[in-house]
Amino acid sequence: MIRVEFFLVMGALLFTIGCVGVLIRRNIIVMLMSIEVMLNAVNLTFVAFAREGQSMTGQIVVFFVMTVAAAEAAVGLAIVIALFRRRRTTDADDASLMRW
Amino acid sequence: MHLLTGFILALLVSALLRATIPERPLLAAILPAVAAAGLLAFFASELLSMEFWAGGVGFVAILSALLVVMHPNPMVSVLFLILHLFCIALFYLMLQAQALAALQVIVYAGAIMVLFVFVIMLLNLRAEEGLRLGGGVQRIGALSVGALFAGLMFWAIRNRRDHPFFAPDALVEGFGTARQLGWLLYGKYLFAFEAASILLLAAMVGAVVLAKRRLQ
Numbered sequence: 001m002i003r004v005e006f007f008l009v010m011g012a013l014l015f016t017i018g019c020v021g022v023l024i025r026r027n028i029i030v031m032l033m034s035i036e037v038m039l040n041a042v043n044l045t046f047v048a049f050a051r052e053g054q055s056m057t058g059q060i061v062v063f064f065v066m067t068v069a070a071a072e073a074a075v076g077l078a079i080v081i082a083l084f085r086r087r088r089t090t091d092a093d094d095a096s097l098m099r100w
Numbered sequence: 101m102h103l104l105t106g107f108i109l110a111l112l113v114s115a116l117l118r119a120t121i122p123e124r125p126l127l128a129a130i131l132p133a134v135a136a137a138g139l140l141a142f143f144a145s146e147l148l149s150m151e152f153w154a155g156g157v158g159f160v161a162i163l164s165a166l167l168v169v170m171h172p173n174p175m176v177s178v179l180f181l182i183l184h185l186f187c188i189a190l191f192y193l194m195l196q197a198q199a200l201a202a203l204q205v206i207v208y209a210g211a212i213m214v215l216f217v218f219v220i221m222l223l224n225l226r227a228e229e230g231l232r233l234g235g236g237v238q239r240i241g242a243l244s245v246g247a248l249f250a251g252l253m254f255w256a257i258r259n260r261r262d263h264p265f266f267a268p269d270a271l272v273e274g275f276g277t278a279r280q281l282g283w284l285l286y287g288k289y290l291f292a293f294e295a296a297s298i299l300l301l302a303a304m305v306g307a308v309v310l311a312k313r314r315l316q
Contacts, residue, residue, distance in 0.1 A: 002150055002151055002154050002194065005257055006154060006158070007191065007195065008257045009253075009254065009257055010158050010161065010162075010191070012250065012253035012254065012257065013162060013250065014161065014162065014165050015249075015253070016246050016249050016250040016253070017162070017165045017166055017169055017246075018165065018169070019245075019246060019249060020169065020242050020243060020245075020246035021168065021169030021170075023238070023241075023242035023245065023246075024169070024238070024239055024242045024243075025169065027174055027225075029174050029216065029219065029220060029225065030168075030169070030174055030177055032216070033168055033174075033177055033178065033181050033216065034168065034169055036181060036208075036212070037165050037168060037169070037181070037184065040184070040185065040188045040208075043188070043204075044188055044191055044192075047191070047192055047195045047197045047200060048195055050195075050197070051195040051196050051197070054272070054275070056275065056276075056280050056281070056284055057284075059197050059199075059200050059276065059280075059281060060281065060284050060285065060289055060292075062197075062200055063200070063203070063281065063285070064292060064296055066203065066204070066207055066208060067296045067299070067300065068296070068299065069208070069212065070207060070208075070211065070212050070300070070303075071299055071300055071302075071303035072303070073212045073215060073216070074215060074303050074304070074306075074307045075303050075306050075307050075310070077215055077216065077219045077307070077311075078306065078307040078308075078309075078310035078311040079310055080219060080223075081219060081222065081223070081310070081311045082310045082311060084223050
């Protein structure tokens with residue numbers, strides 16, 4: 001039987017990988033993909049705890065996290081398209097108009 | 101012990117054939133791992149426990165997540181993210197979340213990733229545009245923060261005391277099926293369900309407005 005710590009450690013590791021990806025990469029689309037990796041790690045943790053606590057609530061939360069991730073990916077990509085149309089670049093460091 | 105075996109076996113087979121077939125590194129990394137696992141399943145089926153598969157799938161999930169983050173070409177990152185999402189769906193199957201595994205493949209890998217692919221092809225992004233990683237100081241800072249974060253989470257997980265093992269016989273009938281999800285979504289969590297549908301409507305309107313060409 002697989003212990004629950006395996007899935008928790010896997011979720012933590014994947015969350016860290018996604019987090020480092022958001023911090024390191026400058027391409028906005030790869031940053032969005034790293035956010036998706038983080039969200040999937042959180043989903044894995046929720047499902048692992050749902051299995052351990054024998055409760056379906058964890059899986060319901062995952063359902064809604066998937067919904068919100070879909071909405072956020074759609075709007076984020078629309079923003080990227082609008083930004084690219086104006087600036088011809090997907091470098092996040094070039095969108096620095098409001099930086100001090 | 102089987103878990104670690106699966107992990108290490110997948111790693112060794114992938115590294116070995118990546119070294120021997122240099123002109124097709126992706127195929128050399130993925131195909132022999134699958135072939136080795138299949139051969140083992142055929143010849144030594146009592147050796148392959150759930151832990152072995154969990155270790156192998158875990159290795160592929162971590163490797164594909166690393167490649168999503170590290171690869172310079174965003175199109176290749178999307179493909180590795182799709183592989184990662186399939187690995188997470190396999191984890192859901194191991195965790196008695198069958199409906200969520202199907203939803204993961206349909207919604208995440210089937211719709212959201214298609215959206216990413218469309219946008220990358222629309223903007224015609226190439227590897228040389230995506231190759232610019234962060235600067236030296238930023239990378240050092242990001243990696244140290246990542247190491248600290250990972251260490252914090254490992255410490256938190258190691259210090260858990262409550263439930264070390266799964267209780268395999270304590271699940272209700274039909275745990276993880278679509279029927280249970282449906283009962284809860286339309287029963288106890290109906291308001292959240294309707295609010296999520298309004299959120300999707302708002303996201304749809306926002307996406308159309310943002311990506312629309314300026315009306316002449």
